[in-house]
Amino acid sequence: MRQTKITVLGAGAWGTILAKLAAANGHNVVLWSRSGAMGLEEAIDGAEIVLSAVSMKGVRAVATEIQSLPIKSQAIFVTATKGLEPSTTSTPAQIWRSCFPTHPVVVLCGPNLSKEIEQNLPAATVVASTDIGAAEIVQEAFSSLRFRVYTNFDPLGVELGGILKNVMAIASGACDGLQLGTNAKAALLTRGLTEIVRIGNNWGAKTETFYGLSGLGDLLATCNSPLSRNYQVGYQLSQGKTLEATLASLEGTAEGVNTAKVLMQRARQHNISIPITTQVHRLLTGKVTPRQALEELMLRDIKPEI
Numbered sequence: 533m534r535q536t537k538i539t540v541l542g543a544g545a546w547g548t549i550l551a552k553l554a555a556a557n558g559h560n561v562v563l564w565s566r567s568g569a570m571g572l573e574e575a576i577d578g579a580e581i582v583l584s585a586v587s588m589k590g591v592r593a594v595a596t597e598i599q600s601l602p603i604k605s606q607a608i609f610v611t612a613t614k615g616l617e618p619s620t621t622s623t624p625a626q627i628w629r630s631c632f633p634t635h636p637v638v639v640l641c642g643p644n645l646s647k648e649i650e651q652n653l654p655a656a657t658v659v660a661s662t663d664i665g666a667a668e669i670v671q672e673a674f675s676s677l678r679f680r681v682y683t684n685f686d687p688l689g690v691e692l693g694g695i696l697k698n699v700m701a702i703a704s705g706a707c708d709g710l711q712l713g714t715n716a717k718a719a720l721l722t723r724g725l726t727e728i729v730r731i732g733n734n735w736g737a738k739t740e741t742f743y744g745l746s747g748l749g750d751l752l753a754t755c756n757s758p759l760s761r762n763y764q765v766g767y768q769l770s771q772g773k774t775l776e777a778t779l780a781s782l783e784g785t786a787e788g789v790n791t792a793k794v795l796m797q798r799a800r801q802h803n804i805s806i807p808i809t810t811q812v813h814r815l816l817t818g819k820v821t822p823r824q825a826l827e828e829l830m831l832r833d834i835k836p837e838i
Contacts, residue, residue, distance in 0.1 A: 535558055535559055535560055536559045536560070536580045536581060536669075536673055537559070537560045537561075537562070537578050537579045537580055537581075538551075538554045538559050538560070538561050538562070538579065538580070538581040538582075538583060538673060539561075539562045539564060539575050539576050539579040539581070539582050539583070540554070540561065540562070540563050540564065540583045540585060541564050541565075541572075541575075541582065541583065541584045541585060541586050541594055542564075542565060542584065542585035542586035542587070542590075542613075543563050543564070543565035543567075543568065544585065544587070544784055545646040545647070545650075545783070545784060546585050546612060546644075546646050547563065547565075547583075547585030547586075547612070548563065548646075549646045549649050549650055550583060550585060550612060550640075550674065551563040552650075553649075553674050553676060553679055554673055554674055556676060557673065557674070557675075557676060559673060562575050562579070564576075566590075572594070572597055572598065572601065573601045573602075576598060576601060576603055576607075577602070578604065579603070579604065579607060580604060580606070580607060580608065581607070581608050581610060581669070581670065581673060582598070582603070582607055582608070582609050582610070583609075583610040583611075583612060583640070584609070584610065584611050584612065584613060584624065584628070585612045585613060586613060587613065587615070587784075587785045587787070588613055588614075588615025588616065588617065588624065588785070588787055588790065589790075591611075591613055591615075591617070591624050591627050591628075592617065592627050592631075595627055595628055595631040595632070596631060598631070598632075599631050599632070603635075606635075607635055608635065608636045608637075608638060608666045608669060608670060609628045609632055609635055609636070609637045609638070610637075610638045610639075610640050610659070610670055611624040611625050611628055611637065611638070611639055611640070611691070612640045612641070613787075614641065614691075614694040614695045614698060614787050615695060615698075615787040615790060615791055616695060616790070616791050616794040616795070617794070618790065618793065618794050618797075621794050621797060621798045623688070623691050623692065623695065624691070625637050625639050625687055625688070625691050636661055636663040636665075636666030637661060637666075637687070638659050638660065638661040638663075638666050638667050638670045638687070639658075639659070639660045639661065639687040639690050639691040640657060640658070640659050640670065640674075641657065641658055641660070641690050641691060641693065641694035641745075641746040641750065642655070642656055642657030642658050642694070642745045642746050642749060642750060643655065643656070643657075643745060643749040643750045643752065643753035643754070644657050644750075644753075645753060645754075645757055645759045645760065647759050648759070649678075649679065652678055653678070654678050654679075654680075655678070655679055655680070656679070656680040656681070656682065656745055656749075657674075657679070657680075657681055657682070657745065657746075658681070658682045658683070658684050658690050658744065658745045658746045659671050659674075659681055659682070659683055659684070660683070660684035660685065660686060660687040660689075660690035660691070660746075661685075661687050662685065662687060664683060664685065667683045667684070668683060671683050682744075682745065684741065684744070684746075686737060686738045686741040688732075688735060688736060688737045689732055689737030689738050689741030689742060689746075689747070690741055690744075690746040690747075691746075692728070692731070692732045692735060692737050692742075693728065693732070693741065693742050693744070693746035693747035693748075693750055693751075694746050694750050695787070695791055696727075696728045696731060696732070696791070696795070697724075697728065697747070697750050697751040697754050697755070698754065698762040698786070698787050698788030698791050699762075699788045699791055699792045699795065699808070699809050699812050700720075700721065700724035700725075700727075700728070700751060700754075700755055700808065701751075701754040701755045701760050701762035701763045701765075701766065701788060702762050702763070702765050702766040702769075702786075702788050702789070702792070702812050702815075702816070703720055703724065703766055703808055703811070703812050703825075703826070704717065704720060704721065704724075704754075704755035704756070704763055704766060705755075705760075705762070705763035705764060705765060705766025705767035705768075705769075705770070706766035706767065706769060706770040706815065706822040706825065706826065707720055707766070707826060708763075708766075708767060708770075709766065709767040709768070709769070709770025709771055709822065710770050710822055710823055710826065712826065716826070717755075720808070720826075720829075721751060721752070721755055723808065723829075724751065724755075724808055725742065725747070725748060725751060727805075727806055727807070727808050727809065728742055728747065728751070729742045729747075730804060730805065730806075731795065731798075731799075731804055731806065734802055734804050761782045761783070761784055761785070761786040762786045762787070762788035762789075764778070764782060764786070765778055765779070765782075765786045765788065765789060765816075766812075766815075766822070768781070769815060769816075769822055770822040770823075775789075775816060775818075788812075789816055792809055792812045792813040792816055793813060793816075795809050795813075796809065796810065796813050807829060807832060808829065811825040811826070811828055811829055812825070
């Protein structure tokens with residue numbers, strides 16, 4: 533494998549793991565963070581792959597700053613952030629493409645709990661782009677015996693799968709915290725996937741993408757693991773903790789909190805039915821308790837499944 537300079541932006545748990553995966557494959561990896569000693573210009577100098585794992589709130593600021601810096605003409609941008617920009621409802625990849633329209637942009641997303649990957653447990657992910665050559669370069673850079681990387685032609689669907697499941701994970705955590713049982717959890721996740729597909733289709737993503745690793749796969753992982761920060765938000769709220777106290781106790785950002793708010797805005801603009809997201813948003817804003825939110829979902833008008 534040819535050695536490549538890869539710069540990873542964001543030294544949180546996910547960025548650090550991705551940097552380690554690339555370094556283990558023999559690549560020249562630079563891990564950059566705002567709090568580090570290395571400047572952004574030095575970090576991206578000569579980079580052939582620039583991978584962003586910064587939190588959603590920092591994506592546009594970092595991308596805008598890089599616009600003014602010298603970068604390789606064939607540099608590939610990879611986004612591994614799962615969130616939506618409040619002011620525009622843009623995804624991270626849309627922000628990177630708007631800033632670098634002549635560069636390939638690849639989305640990396642899948643059922644990837646960073647603590648499990650750190651323990652060298654097997655996992656799989658997806659790299660998606662309209663430029664399949666760029667996706668294959670990223671695939672080769674990060675693939676290993678313990679981390680299987682697939683390619684996909686639907687970057688929007690892959691990205692939305694990873695973004696939207698965070699809201700469902702909050703609902704799932706609340707369901708488990710209230711000990712509502714396996715039947716309720718199965719119903720919640722099934723209807724949650726239907727809601728994700730509905731939102732994704734409205735956005736222009738392909739239905740089949742949501743039944744892959746970044747959709748159903750990431751939904752199952754995030755909604756069933758206490759390692760998920762978004763799951764912890766729902767679980768801890770169900771135990772009577774405040775949202776402020778819950779968020780303060782987390783290691784990192786629970787992007788589903790912001791995503792629920794942005795989805796409510798987009799649903800109003802595009803007339804999309806999002807009952808689960810609506811109840812999660814009401815829960816996060818203190819309008820209902822976790823039990824009231826889940827009971828209201830059960831009390832919705834009966835109708836055909838499909």
